[in-house]
Amino acid sequence: MALAYLGAEPPGDLLDRLGQIEVPVLSIAGTEDALVGCSPVRALSDVFARGEFVAIDDCGHYPWVEQPAAFISVISGFTDSLLFWSPDEAPGDEQDQGLF
Numbered sequence: 001m002a003l004a005y006l007g008a009e010p011p012g013d014l015l016d017r018l019g020q021i022e023v024p025v026l027s028i029a030g031t032e033d034a035l036v037g038c039s040p041v042r043a044l045s046d047v048f049a050r051g052e053f054v055a056i057d058d059c060g061h062y063p064w065v066e067q068p069a070a071f072i073s074v075i076s077g078f079t080d081s082l083l084f085w086s087p088d089e090a091p092g093d094e095q096d097q098g099l100f
Contacts, residue, residue, distance in 0.1 A: 024085060025052070027042070029053070030067070032060045
């Protein structure tokens with residue numbers, strides 16, 4: 001879908017532009033995602049200066065449907081962390097949560 005929106009080829013500077021986003025960005029993947037897999041989602045998360053990646057165990061491509069409690073927990077934890085977030089925090093201070 002993203003490529004359809006962007007055209008056949010994304011802009012050449014897309015990764016650089018995404019890396020300039022200074023707010024925290026959460027990327028979630030299911031460990032059993034046969035459509036995309038975890039690796040591309042983790043790689044996308046690494047592009048963002050303040051990217052955070054969480055993988056949900058025993059979950060495919062639709063974590064909000066397949067593991068709703070885990071998905072809500074991840075989202076809640078991320079949004080709770082934003083209550084005390086400051087734009088002055090150095091990128092990379094956050095740690096990947098790894099597998100949920």
